[in-house]
Amino acid sequence: MMRRILILWSFVLCAVLEAAAQKPLYIVNGTPCERIDLIPPEDIESVESLPADERSIARYGEGASNGVILITLRYDQPAAFPSDSTYSQYIARRVVWSDTDPVARVILRYKILTDGRAVVDQELEVTDNRLKRRILKVMEEAPRWQPAQKNGVPVESEGVLRIQLPEGRRMPRQAELVYR
CATH class of the missing domain: 3.30.1150 (Fusion Protein Consisting Of Minor Coat Protein, Glycine Rich Linker, Tola, And A His Tag; Chain: A; Domain 2)
Structure with a gap:
Protein backbone atom coordinates (compact mmCIF):
# COMPACT_ATOMS: atom_id res chain seq x y z
CA MET A 1 0.00 0.00 0.00
CA MET A 2 2.76 2.39 0.98
CA ARG A 3 4.65 1.61 -2.22
CA ARG A 4 1.52 2.30 -4.29
CA ILE A 5 1.11 5.70 -2.57
CA LEU A 6 4.76 6.56 -3.24
CA ILE A 7 4.42 5.62 -6.91
CA LEU A 8 1.23 7.65 -7.20
CA TRP A 9 2.83 10.59 -5.39
CA SER A 10 5.90 10.54 -7.67
CA PHE A 11 3.61 10.43 -10.72
CA VAL A 12 1.65 13.44 -9.44
CA LEU A 13 4.88 15.28 -8.61
CA CYS A 14 6.27 14.62 -12.09
CA ALA A 15 3.06 15.86 -13.68
CA VAL A 16 3.12 19.03 -11.55
CA LEU A 17 6.78 19.69 -12.37
CA GLU A 18 6.17 19.07 -16.06
CA ALA A 19 3.21 21.47 -16.07
CA ALA A 20 5.27 24.09 -14.23
CA ALA A 21 8.04 23.74 -16.82
CA GLN A 22 5.63 24.37 -19.69
CA LYS A 23 6.01 27.75 -21.26
CA PRO A 24 3.22 30.00 -22.47
CA LEU A 25 2.23 30.45 -26.08
CA TYR A 26 4.05 33.44 -27.56
CA ILE A 27 2.22 35.45 -30.21
CA VAL A 28 4.41 38.05 -31.95
CA ASN A 29 2.53 40.51 -34.18
CA GLY A 30 -0.31 38.00 -34.47
CA THR A 31 1.89 35.02 -35.36
CA PRO A 32 2.76 32.15 -32.99
CA CYS A 33 6.47 32.14 -32.22
CA GLU A 34 8.68 29.53 -30.55
CA ARG A 35 11.55 31.79 -29.46
CA ILE A 36 11.37 35.35 -28.27
CA ASP A 37 14.89 35.60 -26.87
CA LEU A 38 16.18 36.84 -30.25
CA ILE A 39 13.85 39.86 -30.30
CA PRO A 40 15.78 43.01 -29.37
CA PRO A 41 14.01 44.65 -26.40
CA GLU A 42 14.08 48.05 -28.11
CA ASP A 43 11.88 46.61 -30.90
CA ILE A 44 9.05 45.70 -28.52
CA GLU A 45 6.19 48.18 -28.43
CA SER A 46 3.96 46.33 -25.93
CA VAL A 47 3.54 43.05 -24.06
CA GLU A 48 0.25 41.64 -22.79
CA SER A 49 -0.23 38.50 -20.72
CA LEU A 50 -3.43 36.47 -21.05
CA PRO A 51 -4.41 33.81 -18.49
CA ALA A 52 -4.73 30.13 -19.31
CA ASP A 53 -8.53 30.21 -19.31
CA GLU A 54 -11.27 28.86 -21.58
CA ARG A 55 -11.42 32.08 -23.57
CA SER A 56 -7.68 32.04 -24.40
CA ILE A 57 -7.77 28.35 -25.28
CA ALA A 58 -10.86 28.84 -27.47
CA ARG A 59 -9.12 31.66 -29.35
CA TYR A 60 -5.55 30.32 -29.59
CA GLY A 61 -6.02 26.55 -29.26
CA GLU A 62 -4.51 24.00 -26.86
CA GLY A 63 -1.13 25.77 -27.02
CA ALA A 64 -2.68 28.44 -24.80
CA SER A 65 -3.22 26.02 -21.91
CA ASN A 66 -0.21 27.59 -20.14
CA GLY A 67 -1.22 31.16 -20.89
CA VAL A 68 -0.52 33.49 -23.78
CA ILE A 69 2.00 36.30 -24.09
CA LEU A 70 1.05 38.78 -26.81
CA ILE A 71 4.01 40.80 -28.08
CA THR A 72 3.54 43.74 -30.41
CA LEU A 73 6.65 44.94 -32.20
CA ARG A 74 7.20 48.48 -33.40
CA TYR A 75 7.18 47.08 -36.93
CA ASP A 76 5.60 44.29 -38.98
CA GLN A 77 8.78 43.59 -40.94
CA PRO A 78 12.24 44.20 -39.43
CA ALA A 79 14.91 46.27 -41.12
CA ALA A 80 17.18 44.25 -43.39
CA PHE A 81 20.81 44.98 -44.19
CA PRO A 82 21.73 44.07 -47.79
CA SER A 83 24.68 41.80 -47.01
CA ASP A 84 25.45 38.16 -46.42
CA SER A 85 26.63 39.01 -42.89
CA THR A 86 25.46 41.00 -39.91
Missing part, protein backbone atom coordinates in the same frame (compact mmCIF):
# COMPACT_ATOMS: atom_id res chain seq x y z
CA TYR A 87 25.86 44.75 -39.87
CA SER A 88 28.59 44.52 -37.18
CA GLN A 89 30.54 41.96 -39.23
CA TYR A 90 30.17 44.04 -42.38
CA ILE A 91 31.50 47.19 -40.67
CA ALA A 92 34.32 45.35 -38.84
CA ARG A 93 35.60 43.76 -42.08
CA ARG A 94 35.88 47.17 -43.73
CA VAL A 95 37.58 49.05 -40.90
CA VAL A 96 41.33 49.31 -41.34
CA TRP A 97 42.84 48.24 -38.00
CA SER A 98 46.09 46.27 -37.96
CA ASP A 99 47.22 43.61 -35.53
CA THR A 100 49.87 46.03 -34.26
CA ASP A 101 47.20 48.56 -33.21
CA PRO A 102 46.01 48.32 -29.61
CA VAL A 103 42.88 46.36 -28.82
CA ALA A 104 39.94 48.75 -28.93
CA ARG A 105 36.19 48.50 -28.61
CA VAL A 106 33.37 50.71 -29.82
CA ILE A 107 29.72 50.14 -28.96
CA LEU A 108 27.18 52.45 -30.60
CA ARG A 109 23.39 52.56 -30.60
CA TYR A 110 22.19 53.46 -34.08
CA LYS A 111 18.91 54.28 -35.74
CA ILE A 112 17.84 53.05 -39.13
CA LEU A 113 15.92 55.95 -40.63
CA THR A 114 12.96 55.57 -42.98
CA ASP A 115 15.25 56.28 -45.95
CA GLY A 116 17.53 53.37 -44.94
CA ARG A 117 20.44 55.39 -43.56
CA ALA A 118 22.04 54.20 -40.32
CA VAL A 119 22.95 57.10 -38.01
CA VAL A 120 24.55 57.01 -34.58
CA ASP A 121 22.05 57.72 -31.83
CA GLN A 122 24.26 57.19 -28.77
CA GLU A 123 27.84 56.27 -27.90
CA LEU A 124 27.71 53.48 -25.33
CA GLU A 125 31.45 52.74 -25.13
CA VAL A 126 34.50 54.08 -26.96
CA THR A 127 37.98 52.97 -25.91
CA ASP A 128 39.80 54.53 -28.88
CA ASN A 129 38.60 57.57 -30.84
CA ARG A 130 40.63 56.54 -33.91
CA LEU A 131 38.58 53.34 -34.16
CA LYS A 132 35.35 55.29 -33.66
CA ARG A 133 36.21 57.69 -36.50
CA ARG A 134 37.02 54.81 -38.84
CA ILE A 135 33.78 53.03 -37.94
CA LEU A 136 31.75 56.20 -38.57
CA LYS A 137 33.40 56.61 -41.99
CA VAL A 138 32.57 53.01 -42.95
CA MET A 139 28.99 53.47 -41.69
CA GLU A 140 28.57 56.50 -43.99
CA GLU A 141 29.84 54.52 -46.98
CA ALA A 142 27.82 51.36 -46.21
CA PRO A 143 24.84 50.43 -48.36
CA ARG A 144 21.47 51.58 -47.11
CA TRP A 145 19.21 49.30 -45.11
CA GLN A 146 15.77 48.18 -46.21
CA PRO A 147 13.91 50.03 -43.40
CA ALA A 148 11.50 48.32 -41.05
CA GLN A 149 7.84 48.46 -42.09
CA LYS A 150 4.64 48.94 -40.10
CA ASN A 151 1.41 48.55 -42.09
CA GLY A 152 3.42 48.88 -45.31
CA VAL A 153 5.01 52.20 -44.30
CA PRO A 154 8.73 52.56 -43.48
CA VAL A 155 9.41 53.24 -39.78
CA GLU A 156 12.55 53.95 -37.77
CA SER A 157 14.19 51.10 -35.91
CA GLU A 158 17.27 50.74 -33.73
CA GLY A 159 20.24 48.49 -33.32
CA VAL A 160 23.48 48.20 -31.39
CA LEU A 161 26.82 48.01 -33.17
CA ARG A 162 29.58 46.22 -31.20
CA ILE A 163 33.05 46.13 -32.69
CA GLN A 164 36.27 45.06 -31.00
CA LEU A 165 39.45 45.02 -33.06
CA PRO A 166 41.80 43.35 -33.77
CA GLU A 167 39.53 40.33 -33.76
CA GLY A 168 40.43 37.50 -31.44
CA ARG A 169 42.36 39.62 -28.96
CA ARG A 170 41.08 40.52 -25.51
CA MET A 171 40.73 43.98 -24.05
CA PRO A 172 43.39 44.63 -21.39
CA ARG A 173 42.09 44.97 -17.87
CA GLN A 174 41.96 48.50 -16.58
CA ALA A 175 44.41 49.29 -13.85
CA GLU A 176 42.81 49.55 -10.43
CA LEU A 177 44.11 51.56 -7.53
CA VAL A 178 43.81 49.94 -4.16
CA TYR A 179 44.11 52.14 -1.09
CA ARG A 180 45.10 50.49 2.14
